[in-house]
Amino acid sequence: MKKTYLIVLFFAVSLVQLYAQKTSSFYVDIGGGFSSFQDVKYSNVKYNGFGGVFGLGYLKENEKAIWGVNLQGIVTTEKAATHDNTVSTYNPMLQAKYLHRIRENLFIGATWDVLDLYAKNFDGLGNNSAYNVTGSTLWASAIYDYKKFRFGLDLGLVSYFKESTGFAFSASQNVLENGDFDYQNDKIDSPFAFKYYELRTIPKHFQVRTSIRYQLSNRFSVGYKWHLRKFSEVKKYPVTYGIHSLSIRYNIFKRTK
Amino acid sequence: MKYLKIKIGLLLFLAVFSSCEKALMEPNPKTDALAVFDEYTTLVQEKYAMLEFKNVNINTLRSNLRGKINNATTQKEVFEILGEVTKSLRDGHSSLIEDQNNPNGMSISFDLEEGYPAGIDAAILVNNYIGNTVNSEIKTLAGGQGFRAVWGTLPQDRKIGYLWIPSWNVEISDDEIERIFLDLKDTKGLVFDMRTNTGGDPALATKFASYFTDKPIYNGFERFKTGPGPNDFSDSHITLQPAGSANKYLKPVMVLTDRNVYSASTTFLYSVDPVESIKTVGQRTGGGSGSIADGYLANGWYWSLSTSEFIDAQGRHLDDGVEPDIPVVLNLEDTTKDEVIERAIVELQ
Numbered sequence: 001m002k003k004t005y006l007i008v009l010f011f012a013v014s015l016v017q018l019y020a021q022k023t024s025s026f027y028v029d030i031g032g033g034f035s036s037f038q039d040v041k042y043s044n045v046k047y048n049g050f051g052g053v054f055g056l057g058y059l060k061e062n063e064k065a066i067w068g069v070n071l072q073g074i075v076t077t078e079k080a081a082t083h084d085n086t087v088s089t090y091n092p093m094l095q096a097k098y099l100h101r102i103r104e105n106l107f108i109g110a111t112w113d114v115l116d117l118y119a120k121n122f123d124g125l126g127n128n129s130a131y132n133v134t135g136s137t138l139w140a141s142a143i144y145d146y147k148k149f150r151f152g153l154d155l156g157l158v159s160y161f162k163e164s165t166g167f168a169f170s171a172s173q174n175v176l177e178n179g180d181f182d183y184q185n186d187k188i189d190s191p192f193a194f195k196y197y198e199l200r201t202i203p204k205h206f207q208v209r210t211s212i213r214y215q216l217s218n219r220f221s222v223g224y225k226w227h228l229r230k231f232s233e234v235k236k237y238p239v240t241y242g243i244h245s246l247s248i249r250y251n252i253f254k255r256t257k
Numbered sequence: 258m259k260y261l262k263i264k265i266g267l268l269l270f271l272a273v274f275s276s277c278e279k280a281l282m283e284p285n286p287k288t289d290a291l292a293v294f295d296e297y298t299t300l301v302q303e304k305y306a307m308l309e310f311k312n313v314n315i316n317t318l319r320s321n322l323r324g325k326i327n328n329a330t331t332q333k334e335v336f337e338i339l340g341e342v343t344k345s346l347r348d349g350h351s352s353l354i355e356d357q358n359n360p361n362g363m364s365i366s367f368d369l370e371e372g373y374p375a376g377i378d379a380a381i382l383v384n385n386y387i388g389n390t391v392n393s394e395i396k397t398l399a400g401g402q403g404f405r406a407v408w409g410t411l412p413q414d415r416k417i418g419y420l421w422i423p424s425w426n427v428e429i430s431d432d433e434i435e436r437i438f439l440d441l442k443d444t445k446g447l448v449f450d451m452r453t454n455t456g457g458d459p460a461l462a463t464k465f466a467s468y469f470t471d472k473p474i475y476n477g478f479e480r481f482k483t484g485p486g487p488n489d490f491s492d493s494h495i496t497l498q499p500a501g502s503a504n505k506y507l508k509p510v511m512v513l514t515d516r517n518v519y520s521a522s523t524t525f526l527y528s529v530d531p532v533e534s535i536k537t538v539g540q541r542t543g544g545g546s547g548s549i550a551d552g553y554l555a556n557g558w559y560w561s562l563s564t565s566e567f568i569d570a571q572g573r574h575l576d577d578g579v580e581p582d583i584p585v586v587l588n589l590e591d592t593t594k595d596e597v598i599e600r601a602i603v604e605l606q
Binding site: 043184230 | 281284286303459463467481483485491493497498524548549551553562565
């Protein structure tokens with residue numbers, strides 16, 4: 001009886017030890033990116049190009065959940081597919097996420113892009129040189145661990161955002177449709193003028209994000225991320241963009257207890 | 258072997274996902290002559306805001322021109338055919354440029370001055386009114402292409418102020434605007450020279466306009482194209498709000514105009530037009546009341562189009578310009594005076 005008790009106790013303690021394991025890490029990401037863009041309101045020509053990725057983040061994981069915050073920035077230079085004009089793309093983003101452990105290797109939860117600023121600068125254009133989409137998105141998130149791989153999938157549920165350019169002018173479509181345009185109204189050009197933000201949900205506003213990370217060592221991992229966004233503030237004239245990044249993550253500190 | 262599998266897997270993953278968004282995009286357009294012609298005429302049809310006002314039947318124009326394009330049509334010929342569409346709009350905001358980096362490349366735009374006499378002579382202006390040798394009280398804001406602003410009083414009558422903004426395509430800070438209007442505050446009337454000012458930032462023009470009223474003024478409305486259909490428009494009604502400044506200028510003002518008073522200068526003019534103490538002197542203005550959108554055709558040619566127009570409080574379409582309240586033609590043979598300024602002085606005395 002005593003032996004059985006000791007065996008059960010051993011397994012119970014081991015199990016508690018296993019599930020009580022806590023890992024926290026502060027990391028830096030650095031790598032390269034590839035982005036593509038098409039705004040059918042103005043042209044069907046696709047823009048594609050390469051650039052760099054930088055990120056900082058904190059991630060905490062325990063027996064119940066994963067949560068973390070992440071600040072990342074992507075800069076690329078895209079070239080038109082059918083001519084030589086280029087566009088610079090900047091995409092800084094601040095994210096927070098919380099995922100609950102459903103199984104040992106499966107987490108379900110949410111990610112909140114607190115601020116997602118997607119900005120472009122088209123060389124050689126006048127009023128249409130600047131294009132940006134500013135806002136915030138709530139995502140349904142899942143993480144699945146397999147050996148040294150971690151797979152991530154986010155599905156954009158709802159976005160609260162502003163697109164800077166409407167069907168035929170560099171002001172938001174709702175500003176023009178609502179008859180709010182006025183040169184004395186500074187808010188029209190401000191990416192943070194919430195008055196002109198729209199709340200959009202799937203499927204009209206479609207966003208998906210995938211990721212795959214391979215743990216090379218305790219300090220290093222390599223990850224690939226893909227972000228796709230497609231939406232139409234003017235019916236039948238969609239904006240579509242995708243951003244791919246491949247980065248090395250270095251854990252400045254990683255503690256497990 | 259293990260790492261090779263991982264590498265292959267990652268490469269496959271990248272290859273699959275990197276083209277995913279492209280599957281959701283429209284295919285790239287063709288760049289042959291007919292495709293470019295169709296792209297441009299569709300842009301004009303869907304985005305140009307004044308086809309009716311300019312009396313342009315885009316469908317007829319397209320039908321007439323499309324037949325001129327075939328496999329043997331050269332790039333130059335295609336450009337000229339597209340240029341026929343651009344020219345039909347009679348609009349300085351609407352242009353077509355082959356290559357913006359090549360000053361010798363082909364370009365089409367509307368000549369505002371064609372058929373009109375010169376509205377200003379810089380030498381006459383400098384030698385008789387604002388040059389340092391004849392006017393030591395003139396102040397300037399350096400920058401832009403020469404000066405961002407020139408102001409002071411006129412030697413012909415020191416009680417009359419003079420302000421010249423050569424272009425709105427500059428930055429003038431709120432403090433600098435305050436300084437200008439503070440200096441002009443004690444004059445009994447102002448000559449606001451807007452000649453040669455072909456536009457720039459309409460918000461800056463509106464900011465200046467807001468100094469000439471102490472109460473809100475209804476200006477009219479800007480009619481924007483908001484969709485591809487012929488009736489897809491939306492009107493933004495504009496009321497000019499007065500500047501929150503103690504240096505507002507509420508005395509008589511003569512605004513000097515010529516054909517180059519265009520775009521943001523038209524924004525200034527329609528903003529202050531309802532003010533009774535403000536009159537225009539000189540030539541018919543150039544107009545250019547609309548806002549501009551621009552982009553590239555599939556072959557890289559640059560286009561710009563007016564995608565709105567302004568209709569003022571009197572119901573006038575302003576895009577072709579408006580006649581001044583007091584028409585005056587400059588006599589270039591008499592280099593001792595600028596007839597437009599002289600007439601403005603007489604009106605203010």
